[in-house]
Amino acid sequence: MPKRILQGKVVSDKNDQTVTVLVERRFKHPLLHKTVRLSKKYRAHDAENQFKVGDTVRIVECAPVSKTKRWAVLTDEAVSA
Numbered sequence: 079m080p081k082r083i084l085q086g087k088v089v090s091d092k093n094d095q096t097v098t099v100l101v102e103r104r105f106k107h108p109l110l111h112k113t114v115r116l117s118k119k120y121r122a123h124d125a126e127n128q129f130k131v132g133d134t135v136r137i138v139e140c141a142p143v144s145k146t147k148r149w150a151v152l153t154d155e156a157v158s159a
Contacts, residue, residue: 081139083152088133089119096147097124099137122149 086101102117122137129135129151136152143150 083136083138084120084149085134085136086120088129088131088135091124091127091130095123095125095127097122097129097135097151099135099149099151101137120149121146122151123147124151128153 084099084101086099088097089100090098099120099122100117101120102115104113104115106112107114120137122135123140123143137149138152139148140150142148
């Protein structure tokens, strides 16, 4: 089964090797036909501490790194490999 890849904005980089990424999704409400915006925060592993608040990043599912981290930040090297 392929791993999910999400795109979002870094909202916190205060922890070592961890960034908090806010992912927003939009969809049309099935009954009201209005565009709804829902957002969710994911904690992702950033081994080199290279991403800062405000950066747009892509994250991918991975094996659990800690109690709350189940995602890893995709770097440019990982995308090309």
